[in-house]
Amino acid sequence: MRKIIFGKNIKKKTNSTQKMFIGVKRMSKACDSALSNDLYGNVTVLRSIFADCEDAVFHDISVRETVKSSIIYIQGLTDTAQLDLCVLKPIIEAWKTDLNLSDIREHVAITDIKEITYFEDIVQMITSGNPVMLVQGVSNGFVFGLSKWEQRSLEESQAESVIRGTRESFTETLGTNMALLRRRLKNPSCKMKKMTIGRYSQTSVVLAYIEGIADPRLITEVQERLRTIDVDGVLESGVIEEWIEETNYSPFPQMQNTERPDAAAAALLEGRIVIITDTTPFVLILPTTFFSFFQSPEDYYQRFPIGTAIRWVRYLFVCVSLIAPSTYVAVLTYHQEMIPTTLLLRIAKSREEIPFPALFEAFLMEVTFEALREAGVRLPKQIGAAVSIVGALVIGQAAIQAGLVSAPMVMVVAITGISSFMIPQYSASIPLRLLRFPLMLLAGSFGLLGMMLGILAIISHMCILTSFGVPYMSTMAPMNVTEMKDVLIRAPWKQMRKRPAFSHALDRNRLKLPSENDKGEQE
Template sequence: MSLSGKFFKSKIKKKPSTQNLQSDVEIEKEKEKQNTSNQKLQPSLEENLKQLKQELGESSDIVYRTIQLTGKREILVSVIYIDGLGDSRSIQQFILESLSQRCEQKLQQSPEDDEFKIIKDFSITIGEIKTTQKMEDVAKAVLSGDSVVLVDRYSEGIITGTRGWEDRGVTEPTSETIVRGPKDGFSETLRMNTSLIRRRVKDGKLRIESKNVGSITKTDLAIVYIEGIVDPKVVEEVHSRIDKIEIDAILESGYIEELIQDETYTPFPTIYSTERPDVIVAGILEGRVGIIVDGTPFALLVPAIFTQFFQASEDYYQRADFSSLIRILRFGSFLLTLLVPSSYIAVTTFHQEMLPTRLLISLAAAREGVPFPALVEVLIMEITFEILREAGVRLPKAVGSAISIVGALVIGEAAVQAGLVSSAMVIVVSFTAITSFVIPSYNFTLAVRMMRFVYIFLAATFGLYGIILGLIALVLHLCSLRSFGVPYMEAFGPFNFQDQKDSIFRFPMKNLLTRPKLIGNKNKSRQQQPDQYQQKK
């Protein structure tokens, strides 16, 4: 090798790679994070306030209120909170006024060593109090809406629960409307949402475990389950998946849903989302785990199965026969919205002999002036309707519904008059859209809308054979899915006769004696046998 070649090789070796630079930056960030988390409070109040201001910045909404108390010696006490996140009335009445009015006389009568204890136990009259020696805990508490009391000459802080920001309150759910049943829905406040669950489940086995996700937003979430009913392995798996999340921000429960789901390469949701407290309670009573995220009214429920997306909470508030009829209607609507456009293409293009003669002549007459094949005709109408549906969702409520309905009528009529599409195609697309609204879960409806286009292309290519092959592939795909270890097609694959009582049909309540076999396997009994009731009487 020549000298120039050796020199060039040595140059390449000395040049730092992008990976090394990235790893160095990550190491420095990790060191900074560890240094920040390891910072402890100092005995000097001035030094603690200085460190806290460096951590939080000189923001105008952060209040640093310092009070001078007179006992056997002068004591400086500082109260730190964020204006707008903390309950100003509680801070004023139970911290500031209490410190200035109740504390001084007690301090004068007590030894100097008991000053911190008197301030914590006697002066601050708020229910939720805890102490900390870490600056990280102090900063986190302030940013979460709590108030922190720091006392001069003591390297310990008092965190008081004074969260009290403005919220939307409890209102009726907008995405899951029902005729009969409770009208309250989750809001954007985590503690209000957990209280709605506590209100329904007055049992000591209800567990609500808190976590913090997001390195910047530090979003609070709660994991809700009933001990003794839930499978401990599912709870461990939920904790494990949430603990592995490393992201800057969690702004909605959809972030959590996408990051912890089992199968990412499927259009079908494997986690159930709802804004109804009674749905979450019904789920955890069956052995599921609820995940409630602060800042959003939509809670998550795992594990989720296929039939769950066709069930509504109102099914259990109505008679069993009527609920069963509605469920059959939903499953039928699922098949219709998935297959009606593709079946129309397959029959009119490849299998005309399957149609009665009069119907075939009528369809041929309707399509006489249409210049496009059935595939293009369906795509024009389906895409147009999807655009109108999305426009109706995004527009203000006052004009959204009017625009979507009027737009569909006007465009459909104009397209038929212009000869771009046939009248039969307008009927097919309209019927498909109506049947898609019958499915209670919006997330599942989105998956069906996506799959509908796949079947349209299969029908245009292979006819009914393509549709049948697509259905076989769909069933195989659904059977391969799992949600936190539970088969997605539970009750059907593997088949379980006992769970058929609450799948397509809904048997009367007295017959629903057990929980789902693969979900509530820790405690299978839901209620006592009827003969046991008679024996007790």
């Protein structure tokens, strides 16, 4: 009996699914067709497309008991106050004196108005918040640029905070993000090309570059990769990043993401490309190298000795965050002769009652620290910081008193965690946090030899990676001594006369210098 009922349910579901597919095919066929002169027929097609869409509003405009036009918009995405004041009111007044009025562009009080012919374009405009007016006897629809929705105000960047620098950050609104870039690059050479990605989301994506600086081959390559994206929806720029990058299985990001408009503008001036995605404050910057993730915008706002010193400290502690736990495990397990005698006796005394080997102890503390860090990120801001800090102190002290871990191991894990926070780009710190665990396994199994083999494997993998044809370890592998002035150090602005070589910029000259000084800089 159960089998028969189950089979009937399947048949019912199959029939409903087939009806749904038939409806989708009819809707897609309707979207491909063009408007006609019959207002009633056009509205009927649109009503069938927006069936069961309670937020779709169809407003008929009647003059002397005759329906002259219909305006369609999405409630909540359209500025209805401006629609009433600047469109409906003047059009109704004009129709009262001239019933044969068909060209309404001369009577509306807005500048952003255009005509469209196909239902597909009409549907896209309506769902984007732009109301569409259909007029009896006219085979074109009139689109008014009156999209408006609730948006977040400009705030300071949370992930890339600086002491000296702009306090503005990108928002979830595409138009605002484009304006923030245009405000910093007031030149028509800064091009912004828009395209739509996602079958259902219809997400607007903008490709920004500076004409005359960016490599045309790179622009064409990025456009081709964006056109190959065939997905239901794009809800965040991370979806685009994973679609267009060369290697998906690498833990290292091959594109930068930032929510700072000054960082995006600086990348454009270097000849790189910026991808802005609607509904997300994070934009993508490409191509990129490994060393680009360790350059903070603040490095270029401070005086160059300070920027250089901070950059060196950053490189040092990045190495500490990767190899400190594995080095401690390898030395304590296999190479005790490397530790001074006094320090070795203190470590041995602290580990007298520890029942676990150094490798398990390190794994236990690292996993606990990562759990506390994720808990601090996911919890509300009011209690997140308190839970992460107090939790680390309480759990660390309790673990030492219980004899589960030693005090030196807690110190090593704490220094490692603090070091990982010094990386300006959060996306670059994640692979270092993940690679820390296989390095500890190699160090606990083979000592320093295993740890060095793991580091060589990581470096080899990074040398193989590319970002849109650019070697991931550019400037170091292959070696380019002239580019070191913006990698190992932060040279003064007067000495950084050339744009980075990895961007393949058409115009490498960043500064306009006298001819006698330029001769020594030609490559």
